[in-house]
Amino acid sequence: MNELHPQTRWFDMRPRKVFAAADARVSPVALTWGALVLLVVAGVALRLWFISVSPLDPQYSNADDGDYYRRALRFAVTGAYIDDAWLIRPPLHVFFFALWLRLALILGIPQFGVLFVQLAQTGLAAVMMLVGYDLARRLFGSTRAGLAFAAFLALWYPLVEQTTVLFSEHLYLFLFLLHVWFLIRYDQGNRLRDLALAGMALGAAALTRSPALYASVFVVGWLLVRVMATARYATLSRWEAAKTAITPAIVVTATCLMIVAPWTLRNYLTYGHLIPVDTLGQINLWLDLDDVARRNENIETLRRMPQSERHIYALERAREILSIDPLRPFRPMWDTFRHIWKAQFIEDYFVKQSFFTRPLRETAPLGLVGDLLWLGFTVVGLAGLASRAREGLHHRLFFLAWIGYSLMTVLIFHVEPRYLLPLWMMIALYGAGMAAVSWRRPRPTVRLALQMLVVATFFGFLLTYRDYPAIISAGVARERAMMAGTAAYQAGDYAAAEAGFRAALAAQPRFVDAQVHLALALAVQQRYDEALALIQRNSSRHAELVAGALLRETGDAAQAASLLTYIESVAGEDIQRWALHWLRPPPREILPVGNGLDIGYISGFSAAERGATGGFRWLEGHGVVVLPLHEPLHDDAVIVLSMTGGEADAVTPVTVQIGDGPAWTINVARGQWRRYYLPVSPEQVEGQRVVITLSAPTFVPALINPASDDARALSLRLAQVQIRRGF
Numbered sequence: 001m002n003e004l005h006p007q008t009r010w011f012d013m014r015p016r017k018v019f020a021a022a023d024a025r026v027s028p029v030a031l032t033w034g035a036l037v038l039l040v041v042a043g044v045a046l047r048l049w050f051i052s053v054s055p056l057d058p059q060y061s062n063a064d065d066g067d068y069y070r071r072a073l074r075f076a077v078t079g080a081y082i083d084d085a086w087l088i089r090p091p092l093h094v095f096f097f098a099l100w101l102r103l104a105l106i107l108g109i110p111q112f113g114v115l116f117v118q119l120a121q122t123g124l125a126a127v128m129m130l131v132g133y134d135l136a137r138r139l140f141g142s143t144r145a146g147l148a149f150a151a152f153l154a155l156w157y158p159l160v161e162q163t164t165v166l167f168s169e170h171l172y173l174f175l176f177l178l179h180v181w182f183l184i185r186y187d188q189g190n191r192l193r194d195l196a197l198a199g200m201a202l203g204a205a206a207l208t209r210s211p212a213l214y215a216s217v218f219v220v221g222w223l224l225v226r227v228m229a230t231a232r233y234a235t236l237s238r239w240e241a242a243k244t245a246i247t248p249a250i251v252v253t254a255t256c257l258m259i260v261a262p263w264t265l266r267n268y269l270t271y272g273h274l275i276p277v278d279t280l281g282q283i284n285l286w287l288d289l290d291d292v293a294r295r296n297e298n299i300e301t302l303r304r305m306p307q308s309e310r311h312i313y314a315l316e317r318a319r320e321i322l323s324i325d326p327l328r329p330f331r332p333m334w335d336t337f338r339h340i341w342k343a344q345f346i347e348d349y350f351v352k353q354s355f356f357t358r359p360l361r362e363t364a365p366l367g368l369v370g371d372l373l374w375l376g377f378t379v380v381g382l383a384g385l386a387s388r389a390r391e392g393l394h395h396r397l398f399f400l401a402w403i404g405y406s407l408m409t410v411l412i413f414h415v416e417p418r419y420l421l422p423l424w425m426m427i428a429l430y431g432a433g434m435a436a437v438s439w440r441r442p443r444p445t446v447r448l449a450l451q452m453l454v455v456a457t458f459f460g461f462l463l464t465y466r467d468y469p470a471i472i473s474a475g476v477a478r479e480r481a482m483m484a485g486t487a488a489y490q491a492g493d494y495a496a497a498e499a500g501f502r503a504a505l506a507a508q509p510r511f512v513d514a515q516v517h518l519a520l521a522l523a524v525q526q527r528y529d530e531a532l533a534l535i536q537r538n539s540s541r542h543a544e545l546v547a548g549a550l551l552r553e554t555g556d557a558a559q560a561a562s563l564l565t566y567i568e569s570v571a572g573e574d575i576q577r578w579a580l581h582w583l584r585p586p587p588r589e590i591l592p593v594g595n596g597l598d599i600g601y602i603s604g605f606s607a608a609e610r611g612a613t614g615g616f617r618w619l620e621g622h623g624v625v626v627l628p629l630h631e632p633l634h635d636d637a638v639i640v641l642s643m644t645g646g647e648a649d650a651v652t653p654v655t656v657q658i659g660d661g662p663a664w665t666i667n668v669a670r671g672q673w674r675r676y677y678l679p680v681s682p683e684q685v686e687g688q689r690v691v692i693t694l695s696a697p698t699f700v701p702a703l704i705n706p707a708s709d710d711a712r713a714l715s716l717r718l719a720q721v722q723i724r725r726g727f
Contacts (some may be wrong), residue, residue: 032143036150040129043154046366047122047163053362055573057114058166062570065166069114072097072166076105076113077702077711086302087310088271088279091263092207093168096120101711110700111620111713114166121163124174129153135181136429138188139391142436149432152377156428157345157363157370158421168208169418175205176212176422183219187226187392192251199252203259210277211409216256218401220249225394271308279311284413286314289321289328333411340410341461343371344417346468350475354512354540357572361479374424381431382458386451391433399426478507482514489521497521512539517582519546524584528554541571542578545599549583552597561596565608568599576603580626587628587688589723593617601626604694606712613673618646619654619715625692627723633685634725639678639692642720645670648699652716655695659684668696668716680723690723 058069067085075081075098081091100120104113132153137146153159162170182198185191198219206213223245230241260276267275283302287295302310321328345367349360360367385403389396406423410416442448485500501518504511519531528550535547548563568575576599583600591601594608594615604623608615645652651667661684666676680690696715701708 028143032147035147036130036133039147039150039154040126043129043160044122044126046155046160047118047125050160050359050363050366051115051118051122051164053359054161054164055359055578056165056357057573059114060569060574061572063572064168066570066572068094068097068166068168072101073113073711074709076102077709083307086299087283088267088275088307090168090207090210090278090280092204093171096171097166105700105702105711108698108700108703109713110711111698113711117166118164121170124170125153125159125163128174128177131177131181132429135177135184136432138181138184139395139429140433140436141391142433144435145432148435149429152373152428152432153425155370156373156424157367158417158424160366160370161358161363162418162421167418169421172205172208172212173421173425175201175208177425179205179212183222183398184395186248187395192248195248195252196255199255200259202252203256206256206260206277207263210280211405213256213260213277215402215405216253218398218405219252220245221401222394222398223248223252225397226392229393273308273312275311279314282311282315282318286318286321288413289318329412336411336415337407338461338465339415340407340420340423341458342465343375343462343468345371346471346475347466348417350471350478350508351466353510354542356540357542361482374428377428377431378424379431379455379458380434381427381429382454383451384430384434384437385427386447386454387434387437388447390437399430402426474507478504478511478514481507482517485514485517485521489517494521494524498525512536512543516540516542516546519550520582520584523550523553541567541573541575545571545575545579546583549579549585549600553586557597564599565596569607574603575599576605579603580624585628587630589627589630589725591625591627591721593625593718593720605718606714611717614719616717616719618712618717619694619696621696621698621713621715623694623718625694625718625721627690627692627721629685629688629690629723632688633680633682633690633723635681637680637723637725639680639690640720640722640724641666641676641678641692641718642673642722643668643676644673644717644719646699646714646716647701648704652696654716657693659686659691673719692721694718 056065058065059073060066061069067089071081071084071089071094075094081094083089097117100116101110101113104110104116129150133146133150135146136149137143139145159173162173179198179201182194182201186194186198199216202212202216202219224242227241227245264274264276267273287298290298302314305313345360348355348358349364349367355361385396385400403423403426406420406426410419481500481503483500485497485504488494488496488500498518498521501514501521504514505518508514515534515536519534522528522531522534523546532547532550532554535543535550537547538544544563544567548560548567551563552560571578579600580603585600588601591598592615593602593605594610594617596608596615598608598617602617602623602625604620605617606620608617610616639656639658641656643654645668647670650670652670653665653667655663655665656678657663658678658680661681664678666678668674668676684690698713698715700713701710
């Protein structure tokens with residue numbers, strides 16, 4: 001066991017070695033502090049930069065992050081927590097998100113709620129780096145190990161990205177690391193309060209991802225092995241030593257259950273069944289055991305059932321499958337196991353058929369460096385796990401148990417990169433621990449042979465899973481062509497853009513993003529049939545959006561409106577902004593707003609709605625309408641805006657600017673639709689497009705009407721924009 005002096009503080013950075021530093025200009029403590037501060041600053045800066053380049057927005061998502069966001073928003077606005085999806089999820093991360101959404105709502109700026117969550121998660125990441133430093137320093141008795149692990153937590157790409165999205169993993173990893181840190185503190189100080197805090201952190205982690213609850217047995221095992229190891233150096237028998245672990249085991253278990261129990265009681269009172277945390281296990285077990293082709297059908301079956309019965313039904317179906325085929329869970333395990341050991345960013349960037357809205361191209365340097373960081377820490381970490389347990393056998397067995405548990409959960413269910421984050425973090429911890437080892441010329445031993453075997457096995461899995469040289473070569477060629485095509489498209493050279501995107505498809509034929517951009521280049525050249533034939537339907541949100549725009553341009557207005565309206569709500573990003581940037585829709589001098597066919601002409605507006613007089617959209621503070629022209633304007637043209645004000649005030653002042661012309665302020669009356677006329681001159685036209693910018697103060701319906709659960713920041717309603725000539 002690693003023992004610390006009783007006076008040691010949790011953040012004691014005093015180096016283990018003694019330095020005769022009378023003439024030294026900088027003390028080792030200052031160097032350590034400086035290095036740690038630089039790592040924290042770098043980690044925070046990378047996360048803020050990632051937030052600035054990522055288009056992902058959970059309010060437009062139908063994935064897990066969208067579900068979490070909607071639950072959190074409802075809780076922030078109404079105080080009601082409702083399990084309205086097809087399963088009961090852990091709640092703690094939803095409460096965490098709701099806290100920051102509520103703060104933004106109270107401040108009257110709900111549009112910044114997601115940003116508040118991202119900034120809060122960035123703050124957690126900074127604390128996690130500090131905790132990680134002290135954890136590794138205490139565990140391995142080395143500031144070098146602490147700094148190495150802090151560097152991994154600060155710089156590794158998946159951890160940077162997790163800060164910017166509303167998933168459960170970031171908070172879970174923080175709480176898990178906090179749990180382990182408190183265990184190490186207890187190990188070195190024998191203070192029960194540290195053990196109680198470890199139990200509370202584990203309980204909180206379980207309310208974020210429920211498998212943590214069942215891993216409490218690892219803590220009990222850790223305590224037993226710890227006291228057994230102590231018995232070897234004392235006069236106690238093993239039984240007497242084991243009895244000394246009873247009180248600590250009760251403390252850690254009781255404090256863990258103390259955190260989880262209120263939620264378990266809520267589930268029992270709400271649904272009449274003992275549901276410790278969630279129903280993810282039963283439902284995912286059935287979905288993963290059954291045929292993947294029936295997954296969506298099975299989910300819809302669950303949606304039609306009462307929430308209290310879904311997990312029971314799913315468990316019965318899983319038992320039926322296992323009674324017929326008991327080996328069903330084990331057959332895909334080998335393929336799944338091989339799928340774990342891969343360079344994830346290279347997989348996402350060069351192998352997958354689409355970026356799926358993630359800013360992979362913008363963040364490629366960080367991602368590729370992140371894969372190298374992962375490779376180095378994983379190789380050294382696996383060697384460390386196979387080395388002698390200098391940190392203590394109880395610690396080694398504890399982490400091996402957690403690693404095995406993490407592997408089993410993804411093998412039984414399914415692999416997603418974020419599910420593997422705890423695995424890589426624990427291996428990286430041991431990689432950092434190898435920085436504490438004094439490197440000497442290795443001697444041939446059984447231990448060295450085991451380390452070499454483990455590392456060789458890892459490389460065997462890694463290098464046989466993908467042909468990385470060929471993948472990277474083709475990927476680089478694809479990216480060069482994509483960047484050339486994108487530059488030509490933005491410059492208006494659509495023939496060159498077409499050539500670039502075709503070259504990208506030649507390098508990676510199934511790359512959906514290249515297909516989408518090639519379809520865009522063809523559409524501008526009015527080759528609509530070619531463009532439609534190129535789109536693989538349901539391959540990505542951008543593909544569906546472009547398909548909807550092409551249907552609009554070819555005259556199928558009904559299908560186009562339905563598709564565009566749906567994609568706008570599930571795209572996972574502000575699709576109005578993307579469409580305005582990338583689409584080149586045909587000229588229009590009358591634009592109905594809110595009919596589903598306005599995508600590509602507008603940005604900064606809420607989802608389409610219908611009233612007594614037809615469709616409309618709310619302006620959300622700042623917006624823009626762009627109308628391409630058939631022919632140049634003359635001096636007698638005007639812009640006609642059909643608007644009505646919001647409920648907050650009798651009139652809503654809106655500032656309207658056409659091109660780079662003067663700004664006009666219009667007082668838009670509440671309660672009825674009116675037309676507002678603004679002159680427009682040819683000098684205000686930008687490249688055969690009229691750009692109309694609108695800006696107005698916002699109100700939040702939920703803040704002015706207690707019966708409302710609408711937390712949007714709204715200004716006024718817009719129904720139509722028209723260019724009228726010869727006025």
